[in-house]
Amino acid sequence: MSVNNDPIPVTILSGSLGAGKTTTLNHLLGSERDLNAAVLVNDMGEVNIDAEFVERESALTQNDEEIIELSNGCICCRLRGDMLDEVGRLAAERDFDYLLVESSGISEPIPVAQTFARGFEDAEFDPTGVYELDTMVSVVDAHSFWQGFDSGQALTDDTVDPEDNRVPEEALMDQIEFCDVLLLNKCDLVPEDELEKIEAVLKTLQPWAKLIRTEHGAVAPEEILNTGRFDFNRASQSAGWKRELQEGHHHDAAAEEHGVTSFVFDADRPFHPDRVAELFADLPDGVVRAKGFFWSAGREDIAMGLDKAGQSVRAGPKGTWIATLPKAQQQRYFAARPGIKADWDDKWGDRGVQLVFIGREFDQEPLVERLNDCLLTDAEMDEDWGTYPDPFGSDEQRELALADD
Numbered sequence: 001m002s003v004n005n006d007p008i009p010v011t012i013l014s015g016s017l018g019a020g021k022t023t024t025l026n027h028l029l030g031s032e033r034d035l036n037a038a039v040l041v042n043d044m045g046e047v048n049i050d051a052e053f054v055e056r057e058s059a060l061t062q063n064d065e066e067i068i069e070l071s072n073g074c075i076c077c078r079l080r081g082d083m084l085d086e087v088g089r090l091a092a093e094r095d096f097d098y099l100l101v102e103s104s105g106i107s108e109p110i111p112v113a114q115t116f117a118r119g120f121e122d123a124e125f126d127p128t129g130v131y132e133l134d135t136m137v138s139v140v141d142a143h144s145f146w147q148g149f150d151s152g153q154a155l156t157d158d159t160v161d162p163e164d165n166r167v168p169e170e171a172l173m174d175q176i177e178f179c180d181v182l183l184l185n186k187c188d189l190v191p192e193d194e195l196e197k198i199e200a201v202l203k204t205l206q207p208w209a210k211l212i213r214t215e216h217g218a219v220a221p222e223e224i225l226n227t228g229r230f231d232f233n234r235a236s237q238s239a240g241w242k243r244e245l246q247e248g249h250h251h252d253a254a255a256e257e258h259g260v261t262s263f264v265f266d267a268d269r270p271f272h273p274d275r276v277a278e279l280f281a282d283l284p285d286g287v288v289r290a291k292g293f294f295w296s297a298g299r300e301d302i303a304m305g306l307d308k309a310g311q312s313v314r315a316g317p318k319g320t321w322i323a324t325l326p327k328a329q330q331q332r333y334f335a336a337r338p339g340i341k342a343d344w345d346d347k348w349g350d351r352g353v354q355l356v357f358i359g360r361e362f363d364q365e366p367l368v369e370r371l372n373d374c375l376l377t378d379a380e381m382d383e384d385w386g387t388y389p390d391p392f393g394s395d396e397q398r399e400l401a402l403a404d405d
């Protein structure tokens with residue numbers, strides 16, 4: 001074999017439990033007989049490992065991939081170093097041309113991508129220059145799409161990743177929002193009109209990724225191998241809520257036709273903490289995603305964050321207002337971003353509210369009205385906000401409410 005020093009391309013597959021990641025991998029390995037790939041599989045020891053082994057064995061006998069299992073932990077957190085050790089060992093042998101990674105159902109895609117794109121400080125092996133992240137693929141289960149945002153699991157359930165207390169809908173949302181290719185799988189189980197609704201929501205949550213319908217993971221290999229689509233910065237900016245905050249609302253006729261609503265709620269005065277906490281705990285079911293910053297009266301020191309993914313809602317201290325930065329730093333910030341001062345208030349600077357709401361079949365107007373009712377009234381603007389109770393506490397992004405079944 002000739003010596004090849006080009007970086008080894010990497011495709012990472014994420015997707016919730018049972019969405020069809022293994023099926024997709026098997027399809028790929030079965031249809032691309034010439035693909036000389038190493039496969040790294042991360043499972044949390046959750047389900048059905050035997051059945052998966054059988055399927056993989058069959059793929060293994062057809063091709064001669066090296067298959068590596070990383071179990072009982074997640075490659076986005078505890079096993080990041082282990083994953084790098086393994087891919088470092090593989091790279092030293094270098095008898096394959098492509099690395100396929102199947103991450104666990106609850107993996108966060110960003111740290112996994114980061115591990116490949118930028119390395120990981122605690123690991124000896126530095127993947128930069130040796131591996132090159134080519135495509136981030138998220139497999140979405142069309143059949144249980146809506147249930148995916150309604151796990152009804154409280155943060156205390158065993159099913160929640162014990163390492164960081166995340167619920168499955170948060171992982172699902174991350175996987176949708178940070179990827180290059182979205183495979184909408186199990187389309188055989190879902191009628192056409194329902195598929196169109198799901199696609200309309202997916203395109204609003206993730207406008208950049210290529211959206212492909214699949215049955216039994218049957219995707220054309222060129223859609224997920226050697227696509228050259230991955231770009232860390234672009235992927236980080238590609239979430240629909242982020243684009244809507246930064247670039248404003250894009251009218252999307254297809255989305256509207258399928259009942260998808262998305263809007264930004266903007267305000268330059270604070271919310272009453274109790275009123276808004278109550279509202280966040282009782283947002284309309286149709287709101288699949290909400291995200292952004294808000295100002296909670298009495299907490300002028302810090303920007304609060306709202307993060308709703310499906311039924312999971314977190315709100316709590318999140319970021320820094322420019323107004324609280326030292327003057328010199330503020331000046332540098334303004335110099336780098338001309339025009340930012342447009343919304344600057346003489347007294348309160350950039351403190352305010354900017355929240356994106358995305359969902360299906362909910363009415364925007366009543367929600368906007370309720371949000372407006374949460375803002376301080378003129379009379380309250382003159383009160384001493386220090387006497388207000390603070391439901392958000394000091395923990396970052398504290399959980400507020402979950403499905404109560």
Ligand SMILES: Nc1nc2c(ncn2[C@@H]2O[C@H](COP(=O)(O)OP(=O)(O)OP(=O)(O)O)[C@@H](O)[C@H]2O)c(=O)[nH]1
Binds near residue numbers: 023
């Ligand atoms: N009807 C139908 N079933 C599918 C499809 N894709 C996968 N399945 C089935 O769904 C089940 C789960 O598929 P897997 O490929 O194991 O899913 P996974 O994402 O790898 O699951 P985990 O590794 O457990 O997270 C299996 O029984 C598959 O045969 C599909 O497009 N249609």
